[in-house]
Amino acid sequence: MMITEITKGIQVTVQVEFQPEYSNPVQNHFVFTYQITIENKSDKTIQLISRHWEIDDITFPKREVEGEGVVGKQPILEPGQAHQYVSGCNLKSGIGKMQGYYIMEHLVSGRQFPVNIPAFEMVVPFKLN
Secondary structure, three states: OEEEEEEOOEEEEEEEEEOHHHOEHHHOEEEEEEEEEEEEOOOOOEEEEEEEEEEEEOOOOOEEEEEEOEOOEOOEEOOOOEEEEEEEEEEOOOEEEEEEEEEEEEOOOOOEEEEEEEEEEEEOHHHHO
8 A cells, every 4th residue: 555645845645554574463563654645746855854753553552663764865856856775663563553744955045844754554454354
C-alpha cells in the first residue's frame, strides 16, 4: 500500500513491507521496511535537514526518534527532483503506526519549514486473520 501527502509543494510517498525473514514472532520481534520518495514539486531548491518520527507499537510505549538527514544523507532537491531511500522499524507487538515530519530548508532564503510524513500502518499479515 502506498500513502502520499503533499506539504508546501513537497510530496512524500511511503510504501511499507513486512520482512518475515528478519522477524522472530516467538521473541516478539517484527521487522518492517519502508521506502520513502520525497519529490520537490515546488519552484524552489530545498535541502532535507532533519527528521522526526513517532512510532506507535500497539501494546508498548510510544517512541520518538530524531536525527539529522535520512540514512546519513541530507539531500538537496532542485525543482522536479526526487530522493528515494529505504529504512526499517522493529516492533514488539507486530501492529503499529509511524508518522512524523522532515525539516526542510529553502537554500536561497535559508528559511526552514516542516514537511509532513503521512501516517502509515505496519501490521504483520497473520495478525489480520
